[in-house]
Amino acid sequence: MTDYKNLKLIATSSPHIRGSETTRSIMLDVIIALLPALAFSVWNFGIEALVLTAISVVGCVFFEWLYRKLMHKPQSVGDLSAVVTGMLLAMTCPVTLEWWAILIGDFFAIVFVKQLFGGIGKNFINPALAGRAMLVASYAGSMTRWFDPASGSAPLFGGVDVTTAATPLSYLKNMDMEGLKAAYSVKDVFMGFIGGSLGEVSALMLLIGGIYLIWRKVINWQTPVAYIGTVAVLSFLFPKTGSGLEFMLYSVFSGGLMLGAFFMATDYATSPVTKKGQLIFGIGCGLFTVFIRYFGSYNEGVCYSIMVMNCCTALIDKYTKPTRFGVVKSDKKEASAK
Template identity: 45%
Template structure:
């Protein structure tokens, strides 16, 4: 969740009926307050990343956050727009990009993805509230297309504890300690080598630094729901539909819990599928959005050549959001039916 759909431009009465319907609820929430809550909710995941993957996780987060904030500052100054870095949305984007990177990912590549997220996906489309796709996920897709090997060099915490220094040599060192993720193991059908569910729940497995600890992500989810920053609907429906679809597509029922705890499913469902700007504006639309995300995630995981499908599923549904809004939004009160 990077942005909100709060726009500062006045909206005429004629335009308003196509945006949202009465009743209009007024609240004291601001972009900065919402983003601060998201940052707080991400703290457990960041702590888990540092605990399991070491101090380099801090470097990844710092580079991504710094690149996002700096890019937003320079872009807004260059375009002579009000500087809005204090709303913290760029900070959230940077954190999410970093949490979607493996521990060994080169810092300059992480910076490139961060600049792309802010400059191309966010600011080129008008800034906060106008991006058509989640910036952090768009950055991940670009990095996956540009450097597929580097972004899939997953390292397990046990291998890091062995004392191997990945910074002393490039590809050879990384190749020596790369490990298969649970999703990659499931894709090969070698279920006997799956890690314990307890290790997957706490995060003691290989993967990108922010996705491995389900416990940390669920703490963030509970915080956001209690604070009423997000509702439970999109994350819960997304995960439930993914589970049902995986069974329909042939994944054994006893393996489904591994699928749900592995990969970026919880990270994406809680923090990125719930992005205010890129999901539908009404409840019916959000339910359709979540169902689509779950179905596409399961479809990609089981039928495509990739073991993971969260990034593609959410971005595809982001693109479909305007259509979903058009099909699900009702008539304004008092408006004549056509």
């Protein structure tokens, strides 16, 4: 195979737009944006959150290095994409998940979802989400064991006795708004004083990270705003319990919505490239998330909604492709008819 990274390409005639961004610099920005949520999870759950994340990152980097070594391909671990996958996968898992389980998820995400399709930029669904979906399907008990941070720090890899707690989404699923308000206030959910996956407990920290990515122009605002806005509007208009405002706030701040909207749905390889397409993609993710939460047996719908829309990305790009300069509508119709 051609080693495209070592090709010497000469740019001649103008116009050309040169940017200082590289894959490594973009991934570094994503890592920086995830640090507030990671730091809060360590404060909320204890050092076990950092240990689980470190194991996941090391596993992803190792499996990518090993695969490319065995396949005699140029190494790509230096672009930090495997580090991001490891962090995101850990963020979608409970702090009590066994160390060997997270490594299985790493292997599936890196080898089966990313590398077998050609590596970074060629996978059609988000590797971290695919890894999480596989872990939920294979180890549902471990993936739905939510540690109660009010009981202290989480024991190493679950320990023998783990104090668990219901998440806000489980209360909403059971239409128990009074029980939810008694257990967690809206402020608790927004700040992150709740049980759940590492990266979904603090909406505030994820919002800070998302704003940083938009400010750095790593992501566009269209997808996260359309995604969160769709969930907010539908939750407000059609509350399953309590008032529309209460149901909306708990629905937006709970679960993996913030993590998915800013860090998963905006993945370059698996999301549309056009601004209009990104809006459609975000709205689609929001619709599927609400439908799964309302009518499915699963409390959360972020993971599967994004993966479903990942499969629609090529179609969205096709029908939102901007018109080329100098091409009129009649020319477009004739070209499409051929």
